[in-house]
Amino acid sequence: MNAWFLIAGTTAAAVAALHFVAGGRDVVRPLLAGNLTEEPRRVLHAVWHMVTADLALAAAALIWLGLRERDGGTTIAWLLAAHFVAYSGVFLAVSLTAGWSKPLLRLPQWMLLLPVAALAAAGTA
Template sequence: MNAWFLSAGITAAAVAVIHAVAGGRDVARPLSASDLADEPRRTLHAVWHMVTADLTLAAAALIWLSPGNRPGGDTIAWLLAAHFVAYSAVFLTVTLRANWSRPLVRLPQWLLLLPVAVLAAVGTA
């Protein structure tokens, strides 16, 4: 049993639930009710749901890897770690470019995403 992969998968699953519940309330619903033009509004709404699916599938993949002895398991874990590093980097970049006070806590998603990357990467060692 690879406890690192299991921890990464459980953390990713928690991130998916937080995204679905808190993101639905704080992002998706207000976005759907906004005055943004119909096409970009619906596109952003679809992307939000795509991220929900993406986070859920990544969590499932990490949990699937946790028993060990999966063909290509370390490669898959490295790709998932890179995936979560990329998500973290996007949030950090967007956040740090905003002219906000305390920007790192205004969009704290990177704090949820980065631990998944670290746990998955450590699990490959």
């Protein structure tokens, strides 16, 4: 058993749940009610749900890795860590280039995603 991977997976599952519940309320509902034309609105709606699935599957993979040692587990964990670093980087780049005051707090998702990467990486040691 690898406690780091289990903690990373549990954290990622919480992030996925938060994305689904809070993001659905705060992002998806306003998006669907907005002035975008039908096609871009539906594409963004689909992408939202793709990210939810992606987060949930990444959480499941980390928990699966944490339950017992697996062939190739370290490689999978590094890929998942990179995945969460990339997601964090996107949020940081978008926040920092928006011209907002306190940009790091405006889109704080990176603060939830980066610890998953760090925990997954810690599990590879």
